[in-house]
Amino acid sequence: MAAEAVLAERFPQAIFAIVAGSILRGEGTQTSDIDLVVLHEALPAAWRESFHFDDFPIEAFVHDFETLNWFVDQDMAGGCPVLADMVAGGVAIGPERARAEALQAGAQQRLERGPAPLTPEIRDGLRYQITDLVDDLRDARPAAEIRAIAAELTKPLADLMLLGRGRWSGRGKWLPRLLVRADASLAERFDTALRHAGAGQAAELIRLAELELAPHGGPLFAGDRRTAPPDARRSGLLAQ
Structure with a gap:
């Protein structure tokens, strides 16, 4: 396996690695990489x-246990457990596979618990973003502008759909996949609405x-307010 050679040659001090990605799942394309x-x-x-490495594109996420915990926590707090999903769904390689498998089991348990309920701050942030973009869609606009607004709306609206139903969210190509898993009918309606918006029809x-x-x-x-941190300041003029 290319991943085992990568581990031996590029990360000889590593205790183990977990291989993930679409190639491993049998869903790879010509542009897919190995995570x-x-x-x-x-x-x-x-x-x-x-x-x-040997013509395989590799994306390596290099951690110790504490840094991995920190990044997993950050991902999960944002509702998109990318790193935990890699760990839980991957294949362990390297000398200490028992520790790798224990780590995978822990990641799987955390994923199965699902995301925390939406906090008022996150919920209202999504509401505000969606409202602002939807209001832009209500106006008469060229089709190109409708497409651009719909593209920007996709992520916050999908986040609300998924996180609001107690499901993990994701990014990019994972959004439609996760929506299908959560509610196939909803995913189809969303896809249809986006395709129509792409044709300039936003209703x-x-x-x-x-x-x-x-x-x-x-x-x-009305009523939305965001306060900047106290240290968000710098002396001088913008032109300087």
Whole structure:
């Protein structure tokens, strides 16, 4: 396996690695890479690097246990457990596979618990983003602008659909996959609405957004306030 050679040659001090990605699942394409979560006992800092090895594109996420915990926590707090999903669903390689498998079991348990309920801050942030974009869609616009707005709306609306139903969210190509798993009918409606928006017809997407906002308090504009951190300041003029 290419991943085992990568581990031996590029990360000889690693105690194990977990191989993940679409190639491993049998879903790879010509542009698919191999994801490699590499564990050390201790590191000064975690890092990510991308490279080719024997013509295979590799994306390596290099951690010790503490840095891995930190990044997994960050992902999960944001509702997109990318790293935990790699760990739980991958294949362990390297000298200490028993420890790798224990780590995988822990990641799987955390995934199965699902995301924390939406906090008021996250919920209202999504409501505000969606409301702002939907209001832009209500105006008469060229089809190109409708497509651009719909593209920007996709992520926050999908986040509300998934996290609002107690399901993990994701990014990019994972959003439609996760929506199908959560509710195939909803996923189809969302896809149809986006395709129509791509043709310059926004009515279905507006209606779907309104339906998704309703259980969470509806649209949000008036009353929304975000306070900057006290140290968000710098002296001088913008032109300097």
